[in-house]
Amino acid sequence: MLSVNACNTKNQIANDKNSTAEDGLYFGQKPPGLKPEPIERGILTKEGWELGGVFTPGMKEFYFTTTSGDAPLDPSVSVFRNESRGWKKYDFYATGNDTMYSKDKYIERTNSGWSEIKSLGGPFDTIPIMRLTASSQGTLVFDEFTRDGSGLLRYSRLVNGKRESPKPFDKEINTGKWKAHPFIASDESYIIWDSEREGGYGDGDMYISFKQADGTWGAAINFGDKINTDGEDGGGYVTPDGKYLSYCPRCKPPYDRMWVDAKIIETLRPQ
Structure with missing residues (x-):
């Protein structure tokens, strides 16, 4: 077991839900409205990260977290x-519960902090996952890196407490090339991802699919030109408090990110 008191990110997020920018949440930046704004990465320093750092017994892993209140925008816990x-x-990301994931690896909250790194095992560890996200119900959604862009988006649910084998999504989601960087909402009401499809704005666009009443996934909806550009756009995720959508426009170094009020998602939901 690992004791990292500074890693109590879940409680921090809960306490900060009603905080203002002046309180320090979101690094003191003024939150955006429905017009995307750049995240001012220049003010995101690494200073203070080591204050929450600790080695595990055996000195094989070193855990740390930031003390600057950045959990809604950056990894909650990082491990070397x-x-x-x-x-x-x-980099492990909050999922709304007591487990955080990094590709096929995960850590769990314990009474004294966080567990050591665990593996999802086969077949997850045989798939070249780039991003894996999880709902509060434990459903995993992840991508697959391929050199020709033919990788699939897959999901795996918890059924009666057991993890089912990964299954590919239907054509509503698995259409086009370079399908990647999925994000599933905490309540599983929608999935966001990016891919290259006919009718898009550029090399890659961000899309969203809403879960239907019968449990199936609706048609892919392009985020439109307020989000997508003539370049490669993607890497979208919603902050754990559900308030903001963060994404990468054009996705070229230095990978500057944008954020926008998550209410933009509701403007895309079919009536």
Whole structure:
């Protein structure tokens, strides 16, 4: 077990739900409206990260978290793990419950902090996952890296407490090339991802699909030109408090991100 008192991100998020920008949430930035605004990365320093850092017994893993209240925008917990080729960094993201994921790896909250890194095992560890997200019910949604852009988006549910084998989404979601970076809403009401499809604005666009009353997924809806550009857009996710959508426009180095009021999602929901 690992004790990192500074990693109590879940409670921090809960306490900060009603905070203002002046209180320090979102790094003191003024939250955006329905017009996307750039995230001012220049003010996001690494200073203070080491204050929550600790080695696990055996010195094989080093956990740390930021003290600057950045959980809604950046990884909640980061881990350096000593592997065969040296130290590798894992970023774990909050999912609204007591488990955080980084590709096929995860950590769980314990009475004293966070567990050591665990693996989802097969077949997850045989799929070249780039991003994996989870709903509050434990449904996993993830992508697959391929060199030709043919990778699929898949999901895996918890059924009677057991993890089912991954299944590919239907054509509503798995259409086009370079399908990647999915995000499932905490309540499983929608999925956001990016891909290259006919009728898009550029090399890749962000799309959303809403869950239907019968449990199926609706048609892919393009986020439109308020979000998408003539470049490669994607990497979207909604902050754990459900208030803001963050994404990467054009997705070229230095990968500056934008954010916008998550109410923009409701403007896309079919009536």
